[in-house]
Every structure is written in C-alpha cells, then in structure tokens.
C-alpha cells in the first residue's frame with residue numbers, strides 16, 4: 361500500500377507495473393469508504409493495465425468501476441456493466457456483489473418493482489450463500505431495499521442479521537447504520553436514541569467517514585424535528601469538513617438543506633436562503649429527493665415571511681410538485697413491494713404446485729415400477745407353474761412309459777411277456793417279409809420243472825427260471841426277441857438268422873443249461889430244457905405257422921427223451937427215430 365502511495369505521490373516518474381493485480385484490487389475495494397480518494401487513485405493506476413489483467417481481475421475491475429460510478433451519482437453506465445458481471449463473470453462472489461449494487465441502482469432510479477423482485481430473488485438464495493463476506497453484503501443491501509418500502513421491521517431484521525454475521529475485515533458500522541436509518545425512516549428514532557449513538561460511535565471508531573456522516577445527518581434531522589436548532593447548527597459546523605472531504609453528493613445536498621433549515625429555525629433568513637439556493641444549485645436534473653423539497657419549503661417560508669408573494673408562490677409550486685412526486689413515489693414503492701410480494705406468492709404457489717406435480721409423477725413412477733415388479737413376479741410365478749407342469753407331465757409320461765413297459769414285461773424275469781412277445785414277433789416278421797430276411801423261432805421248455813418245484817420249493821423254481829433267462833440272453837443279440845410264454849416255457853425269435861446258425865445257438869443254450877448247477881439247501885441241482893426250432897425258410901413268415909412248427913418240434917423233443925433240440929420238418933421225424941439219443945442228428 362505504501363508503495364502505491366509513494367508512486368502516486370510522484371507524478372513525474374513512470375509507474376512500475378502492479379506486481380499482484382488481484383491483491384491490489386482487493387486493497388482498493390477495502391478502501392472504498394475508508395479512504396475514497398485513495399480508492400479513486402488506485403483505480404486510475406490500474407486502469408492502463410486493464411487489458412493485461414487476467415479475466416477474473418478484469419471482471420473485478422469492472423465491478424469497482426461500476427461501484428465508483430454509482431458513488432459519483434451516475435448509475436446509467438454502471439447498470440449494463442453489472443448485468444455483464446452477473447451474466448458472464450461466473451464468479452459467485454462477484455455476482456452477489458454486482459446483484460447487490462444493481463439493487464441499489466434500481467432503488468435509486470425508482471424502478472421499485474424490479475428492485476423488490478431482485479431483492480426477493482436475493483433473499484431466496486440467501487440460505488445457499490455460505491461465504492460470510494457475500495452474505496454480509498447481501499443482507500445490508502436487502503435491509504436498504506426493504507426499508508424503501510417502509511418495511512421497518514424487516515429492514516431492522518436484515519440489518520441485525522448482518523450485525524450477527526460480520527465477516528473478517530468488516531465492522532458493525534454498516535449494520536448499525538442500517539438499523540438506525542430504518543428506525544428513522546419508520547419515525548421510531550429520537551436524537552437521544554441509543555441505536556443512533558451506538559452507530560455513530562462504532563462507525564467513527566471504524567473510520568468509516570461516509571457512513572458516520574450519514575448518521576450525523578440523521579441526528580441533525582432529529583434535532584431540527586425536535587426544534588433543537590442550536591445543537592443542529594453546532595453539529596453541522598462540526599461535520600462540515602468531513603462532508604467536504606467525502607464529497608458524497610447525497611450528503612453534500614443534505615448538508616446544505618439541513619443548514620438552511622437550521623438557519624431558518626434560528627431566524628437567520630439570509631443564510632437560510634443562501635444555503636437553500638446552493639442546495640438547489642448542486643441538484644441534478646430530474647432529482648426528486650426529499651432534500652430539494654425541504655429546500656423549496658425553506659425558500660417558500662422565507663419569501664412568504666418577507667411578503668414576496670410571487671416568489672413564495674413559485675417556490676411553493678416547486679415544493680408542491682416535489683411533494684406530490686414524493687407522495688407518488690412512496691405510493692409507487694408500496695405498490696411495487698406489494699406486487700413483488702404477490703409475484704413471490706405466485707411463484708411459491710407455482711413451485712408448490714410443481715413439487716406436488718413432481719410428487720404425483722414420482723408416485724406414478726413408483727406405481728409403474730411396482731407394477732413392473734408385480735408383473736415380473738407374475739411371470740416368475742407362471743414360469744414356476746409352467747416348469748412344474750412340464751416336470752409333472754414329464755414324470756407322468758415317464759410313469760406311463762414305465763407302466764407300459766411293465767405291462768409288456770414278465771414280472772419274474774423282466775423279459776417280454778407272452779402278449780408282448782407275440783405282438784413284437786408279428787411286427788418283426790412283417791418287416792422281414794418286405795426285405796425277404798430270415799428268422800428262426802426257438803421254443804424252450806424246462807424238463808420236469810414240476811419236480812424241481814416239488815422237491816426244492818417254488819422259490820428255487822423261480823431261481824431256475826431266472827438262471828435260464830440269463831443263459832439265453834448271453835447267446836442273443838440286441839435285435840433278437842426273447843419272451844416268457846408262461847410257466848417254464850420261453851420263446852426266442854432270432855432275426856436275420858439262417859437255420860444253421862439258429863440250430864447252433866439253440867444247441868449252445870441247451871448245452872449251457874444242462875451244465876448249469878443251482879445251489880439248493882447246501883446241495884447243487886442240475887436241470888435241462890427241451891428246444892424246438894422252426895425257421896422262415898420252411899415255415900414262412902406267418903407267426904402262427906412258425907409257432908406251431910416250433911411247438912411241434914418241441915413236443916417231438918419232449919417225446920423223444922427231453923434235454924434235446926429238434927428242428928421242424930424232416931428233422932422232427934429224424935429226432936423221433938432216435939428217441940434214445942441226446943442230440944438231434946443234424947448237429
């Protein structure tokens with residue numbers, strides 16, 4: 361800071377470039393009200409380097425330029441700058457500060473509706489703003505803005521909130537000043553009010569001359585209201601140098617008007633008129649301030665007192681016009697505030713209705729997802745039912761097949777039963793007819809089986825029957841058909857088998873049966889079988905004929921001594937001729 365001061369104090373030397381522009385701008389900003397002229401010099405110093413600054417520093421400089429323009433009473437060029445900062449800087453802190461300044465411009469220019477709408481917007485985002493410095497700035501501007509609508513309590517409340525959240529580098533000066541100003545505006549302040557005294561003390565200690573001046577001017581105003589013109593005049597003399605140094609337009613105007621009023625109360629009409637006229641001289645075109653109204657009132661009273669009716673009337677007309685404007689302005693502010701409140705209410709209702717709609721949509725979504733979940737469950741349930749049905753159908757089919765299979769099999773030996781054997785034999789023979797294949801049918805009957813049963817029991821008889829089946833199976837192919845016709849009688853249909861081979865297989869079966877021993881009560885018993893064979897070469901493909909021939913051969917084997925094989929045809933006679941022999945002659 362000292363370097364800056366020295367550099368500025370020697371205009372003949374080239375100014376070195378600013379080493380840290382961001383820090384420089386922060387320092388300048390902190391001096392705005394404390395040392396306004398120094399602040400202006402710093403702005404002038406950095407201005408030539410504006411193009412070389414970083415983007416964020418450029419936005420900061422623009423904000424300070426806008427602030428200075430407003431301070432000097434010219435807000436026209438500041439407004440677009442502030443809008444640019446709000447729309448394009450992307451810096452939340454700067455956006456909040458620029459919004460607060462914009463609020464001040466809108467208020468100053470009596471665009472109350474926009475100001476209150478912006479204030480409502482800023483109040484709505486206030487809870488989201490955690491940065492203490494931005495929060496503080498917003499609260500102070502909000503207090504000022506609602507005070508315009510004569511919302512004294514709300515203005516005091518915002519000011520107290522700011523007082524409770526003073527950021528580092530700030531003091532309680534501004535919040536206390538705002539509380540005093542709001543109370544004064546609401547006609548709740550007296551010259552001895554502690555709020556005002558405290559604000560003056562704190563702002564004096566905080567070296568905030570502009571704000572302190574504002575408090576002094578309020579105190580002077582109160583003195584005048586209370587007809588303490590001597591105190592008012594003494595205080596005006598006391599603060600005169602500070603007012604001149606700060607060079608703040610509003611305060612200079614107010615100062616002149618209060619001085620005119622004080623002189624008038626003290627009976628010094630000449631000085632009162634001089635002060636009132638100099639107040640009018642410094643006023644700007646279109647200025648509707650209450651200060652000017654008071655100035656015209658002073659002039660009117662003086663001219664009236666001195667009998668200058670025409671001049672008095674002329675001042676009165678100005679006064680009346682400003683008073684009307686002032687009343688209109690007060691009404692406009694109240695109306696604008698009400699409208700902004702109404703709009704806020706509408707927005708809230710719209711937001712409520714939107715959130716209700718959103719809730720309904722969410723409920724609908726929930727219902728849809730529940731419905732989807734339910735349909736998924738239904739589908740899963742259906743699948744389970746379907747799988748179960750398929751499974752049960754499969755089991756049913758399997759048991760049906762099993763039953764069917766069982767119905768085809770002999771219960772003791774698990775080979776085809778009589779009925780199934782006949783059916784299958786018929787079918788196989790039919791297929792052989794088509795391709796002129798050959799087959800042999802062997803009829804087997806165990807010899808003296810009754811005696812085995814009688815001698816060793818039915819159970820052993822069953823074992824003998826099962827053993828016979830095992831022996832036969834060992835000599836058959838998978839394509840051959842094997843069945844039990846009943847009791848101790850079996851039948852084999854050898855498919856694609858010539859007579860010679862059929863004879864050989866039948867004989868081998870007979871031999872193995874004859875050689876087989878079965879254990880019975882510690883002893884071994886042997887058994888034998890007689891076999892009759894018939895083949896398609898001689899008997900043809902008719903099952904009845906083939907069976908009959910095989911049976912005849914078997915009967916012949918029994919008659920000629922049992923435990924032998926007899927083939928149908930001439931071989932039967934031959935077998936019968938050798939009744940005493942054990943084997944058929946052709947083997």
Ligand SMILES: Nc1nc2c(ncn2[C@@H]2O[C@H](COP(=O)(O)OP(=O)(O)OP(=O)(O)O)[C@@H](O)[C@H]2O)c(=O)[nH]1
Pocket residue numbers: 772805806807808809810811813817818819820821822825846847848918922
């Ligand atoms: N253990 C047992 N015996 C059976 C079964 N079915 C029939 N039998 C018996 O088989 C015997 C058949 O006797 P028969 O018809 O006189 O014939 P056989 O004693 O073998 O005399 P031949 O045939 O002339 O040699 C009867 O005693 C029946 O009770 C069976 O499933 N198990």
